[in-house]
Amino acid sequence: LENLPNSINQLVNLNKLNVSDNQLEGLPSLEGLAELRSLNISRNNIQSLPENFANQHPHLRILDISYNQIGIDPSISFPNLRPLTRLNLLNITGNAINERLRLPYGLGRNFQIIG
Numbered sequence: 001l002e003n004l005p006n007s008i009n010q011l012v013n014l015n016k017l018n019v020s021d022n023q024l025e026g027l028p029s030l031e032g033l034a035e036l037r038s039l040n041i042s043r044n045n046i047q048s049l050p051e052n053f054a055n056q057h058p059h060l061r062i063l064d065i066s067y068n069q070i071g072i073d074p075s076i077s078f079p080n081l082r083p084l085t086r087l088n089l090l091n092i093t094g095n096a097i098n099e100r101l102r103l104p105y106g107l108g109r110n111f112q113i114i115g
Contacts, residue, residue, distance in 0.1 A: 002024065012035065015035050025046065027053075040062070058083060080102040092113070
């Protein structure tokens with residue numbers, strides 16, 4: 001799979017999406033998936049997340065972006081994740097993220113960052 005179809009945004013009640021181990025080079029706007037709780041996009045060729053990603057997914061608890069190309073191009077900054085106040089797990093393993101991550105304030109005791 002190289003691209004996610006635009007029709008994915010019609011799955012408005014989807015709360016878990018796993019598109020790991022594909023050939024995705026980018027992530028389209030998933031604004032229609034406002035109920036998303038878990039997103040696994042690991043092991044793809046993604047260089048960045050959409051600009052408004054965190055604002056579009058306020059319920060996200062698990063975000064696995066491991067083993068992508070994020071941070072390879074220093075002109076593409078990592079998005080602000082502060083709106084993700086319910087985030088419990090962020091996996092950034094295997095990326096080249098060198099900048100300071102902008103994470104939500106007041107994350108719970110169970111929050112884990114891997115990578």
